[in-house]
Amino acid sequence: xxxxxxxNRRVPLLLVAGIRAxxxxxxxxxxxxxxxxxxxxxHHDLREVAQGVVRRLxxxxxxxxxxxxxxxxxxxxxxxxxxxxxxxxELTAAPDVTRIVVQLDPALEPDTICWALxxxxxxxxxxxxxxxxxxxxxxxxxxxxxxxxxxxxxxxERGIGGSPDDERTVAQVAVGQVEFADAVVLLxxxxxRWTQVRTEAVIARLTPTAPRLxxxxxxxLDDLDVSALLARIPGGARRGxxxxxxxxxxxxxxxxxxxxxxxxxxxxxxxxxxxxxxxEAIDVLLDGVVRTRGRVWVASQPEVALWIESAGxxxxxxxxxxxxxxxxxxxxxxxxxxxxxxxxxSWDDYYGDRMQELVVIAHEANPQDIVHxxxxxxxxxxxxxxxEQVWATYADPFGExxxxxCGDDPAERSADAAGERGNRS
Numbered sequence: 550x551x552x553x554x555x556x557n558r559r560v561p562l563l564l565v566a567g568i569r570a571x572x573x574x575x576x577x578x579x580x581x582x583x584x585x586x587x588x589x590x591x592h593h594d595l596r597e598v599a600q601g602v603v604r605r606l607x608x609x610x611x612x613x614x615x616x617x618x619x620x621x622x623x624x625x626x627x628x629x630x631x632x633x634x635x636x637x638x639e640l641t642a643a644p645d646v647t648r649i650v651v652q653l654d655p656a657l658e659p660d661t662i663c664w665a666l667x668x669x670x671x672x673x674x675x676x677x678x679x680x681x682x683x684x685x686x687x688x689x690x691x692x693x694x695x696x697x698x699x700x701x702x703x704x705x706e707r708g709i710g711g712s713p714d715d716e717r718t719v720a721q722v723a724v725g726q727v728e729f730a731d732a733v734v735l736l737x738x739x740x741x742r743w744t745q746v747r748t749e750a751v752i753a754r755l756t757p758t759a760p761r762l763x764x765x766x767x768x769x770l771d772d773l774d775v776s777a778l779l780a781r782i783p784g785g786a787r788r789g790x791x792x793x794x795x796x797x798x799x800x801x802x803x804x805x806x807x808x809x810x811x812x813x814x815x816x817x818x819x820x821x822x823x824x825x826x827x828x829e830a831i832d833v834l835l836d837g838v839v840r841t842r843g844r845v846w847v848a849s850q851p852e853v854a855l856w857i858e859s860a861g862x863x864x865x866x867x868x869x870x871x872x873x874x875x876x877x878x879x880x881x882x883x884x885x886x887x888x889x890x891x892x893x894x895s896w897d898d899y900y901g902d903r904m905q906e907l908v909v910i911a912h913e914a915n916p917q918d919i920v921h922x923x924x925x926x927x928x929x930x931x932x933x934x935x936x937e938q939v940w941a942t943y944a945d946p947f948g949e950x951x952x953x954x955c956g957d958d959p960a961e962r963s964a965d966a967a968g969e970r971g972n973r974s
Contacts, residue, residue, distance in 0.1 A: 682789030720861025794869030874901025
């Protein structure tokens with residue numbers, strides 16, 4: 550039974566993610582070995598979740614227990630809600646558990662877990678009342694990660710999808726795992742120095758403040774000083790914080806200089822996009838680009854921000870909620886103080902808080918071409934002067950959400966999860 554003292558303490562929780570299951574397992578075990586007596590390691594193997602079967606591993610001290618769970622509904626969300634979250638609460642009540650390490654299945658993204666910790670209630674309250682995210686660690690194989698992060702393969706094609714209906718791409722998950730990381734463990738080296746340098750340059754722009762810990766071996770982590778790595782995580786690190794569609798786009802001031810062909814493009818403009826010209830220009834956010842994140846407004850939809858997110862060859866666009874400029878004064882009370890302050894710092898008498906803010910990480914594309922294509926999609930002076938009544942008549946290819954490139958190829962359908970992340974916060 551949970552005591553009052555155990556309910557009031559918050560147990561440190563570390564999440565270990567990565568697209569390679571073996572490397573995630575090795576990294577998680579290295580973290581556990583740092584304090585084997587007090588650390589409980591938890592892992593849910595989701596390879597057979599579509600058949601309603603999940604294998605759960607719990608390792609604590611010298612004890613190891615593997616159980617086969619049979620779920621009525623074979624899905625990732627059921628696994629989290631029905632087993633992982635209740636298990637974490639149970640472990641926080643154990644007096645001999647001083648830290649928990651969750652070894653994530655490759656199909657899981659750490660932001661999904663952190664969102665569940667904050668918002669999904671177990672026994673009437675969310676898990677953040679009992680745990681605090683100490684850090685998110687992501688294991689990366691420099692020999693393969695950049696190809697994964699820029700490709701179009703779907704998870705199910707690799708046999709690591711959460712279900713047969715999982716349309717997420719490997720790129721989407723691989724990029725998201727690194728982007729959300731507080732620290733990165735590099736396991737092994739790329740076959741050539743150029744790939745190694747480019748991989749590290751991309752990682753440095755995805756998560757600028759995250760310290761990186763290199764290992765020459767892809768499997769042996771005995772020489773890794775996990776405690777030293779965790780100590781190098783800066784005080785302002787994310788540590789599980791979820792960014793909504795109106796949150797910060799740049800964390801840690803990433804370099805805007807080009808390094809080994811990798812560059813960060815920050816596109817900021819006040820005037821709206823013409824919807825059809827933006828649609829024509831959308832490929833510039835895909836070709837030779839690792840990642841795009843940001844919010845835009847198109848002239849035909851003046852009241853709502855559109856959230857854009859891409860990884861590799863797939864891009865999703867979703868509604869990101871209303872602009873403050875479109876809200877009545879009494880509705881501002883429903884908006885976070887942080888967003889109000891951020892909007893007030895850049896408020897424009899005509900546009901309000903509406904503006905284009907996109908961060909694009911390119912590895913092959915020319916940054917100038919990206920900026921030129923996006924600027925060409927903005928309204929001209931004459932179109933701007935025509936006013937909102939005319940803008941409302943523009944044909945609009947963007948609906949509730951949109952995927953690009955347009956088509957039925959499975960490799961081109963990656964918007965659902967991107968849109969879900971954009972809307973759920």
